[in-house]
């Protein structure tokens with residue numbers, strides 16, 4: 001049995017308050033076993049049975065820790081530790097994953113936040129305001145092409161029209177899944193949380209890029225988050241016999257799509273040279289019909305993800321991709337449908353929170369880097385209704401969305417410790 005910690009009432013935000021590293025790592029490990037597959041990969045797609053089980057485990061852990069647990073209609077989880085008065089400091093992330101992803105993207109922030117709040121509860125710290133550990137549903141876009149679903153609803157950022165083109169690989173519409181949960185067009189506003197109830201939102205996350213490791217820094221202090229514009233482009237040609245149809249008489253939808261895929265890379269590369277307007281473009285999924293060796297593809301559907309920290313640069317590239325898709329279709333006399341999924345604005349994170357995190361790193365003599373995030377996060381939605389800040393920990397070789405995703409346990413623990421100290425300082429700040 002660990003010895004009980006001294007009461008912290010006399011020193012409300014003491015740096016001596018430390019997280020329980022063993023417990024943090026054990027819970028992270030338990031979560032990572034849910035949906036584990038080949039080569040240690042993790043698959044917990046939003047609203048799948050495995051994703052649901054990970055959320056159930058979290059509810060169990062929060063309840064065990066003595067937090068007041070609330071689950072909203074879509075499945076966002078809030079584990080609250082009461083304290084003082086006024087709006088709460090929230091900290092969290094997500095538990096859903098991509099297909100064959102890693103163990104750390106999301107869970108580090110959820111379990112890190114849980115550990116920070118548990119530590120505060122155990123130490124019986126006199127909190128000036130409530131503190132909540134949070135898990136948002138459906139941060140990843142892997143199933144429906146729609147990212148940060150839960151946090152977008154909490155921030156009041158989802159319009160029903162945004163959901164129209166969100167369909168999974170089996171043809172299930174996100175709109176229908178939401179209806180199954182009792183979330184209809186007119187119930188969307190009810191999922192929004194009162195901004196006045198949030199003092200700040202903090203998210204601990206793996207970097208998912210190579211900068212911290214390359215610069216030998218332990219912590220990233222995030223300044224801004226790049227946002228995606230996502231499209232589905234469907235070329236419709238004519239399915240036909242691959243042996244009998246002469247080359248000049250074909251309407252091959254996949255050949256048309258191939259030209260667009262190559263263009264996405266060219267145009268994103270051309271724009272990636274600009275420091276401020278750096279743009280990345282990816283065709284991450286393709287569906288072909290009929291998709292057999294002896295038939296000309298009659299239909300090819302591309303999922304395109306364009307991102308930048310500059311809204312203007314991103315939109316410029318997105319418009320160029322759309323124009324090229326139309327050109328290709330016209331030249332080949334086939335139909336093209338361009339279905340927008342969602343276009344978002346990049347966000348700046350709160351300067352005051354950036355300063356607090358930097359200050360903590362300086363005091364603790366931790367090597368840190370002030371940097372933007374190329375990946376999307378729930379923080380980019382909550383930033384629209386409350387001050388939001390993010391803490392990054394290094395990713396080995398910068399790899400993420402892969403079973404090779406890795407962060408050393410000491411680095412995860414350091415990140416969770418910084419999160420705890422940031423929560424305490426922010427809770428005590430007059431804001």
Ligand code: GLV
Nearest residue numbers: 140141375376377
């Ligand atoms: C989330 O990881 C994203 O940026 O796709």
Ligand code: MN
Nearest residue numbers: 098105140401
């Ligand atoms: Mn991710």
Ligand code: MN
Nearest residue numbers: 105106139377
């Ligand atoms: Mn993530």
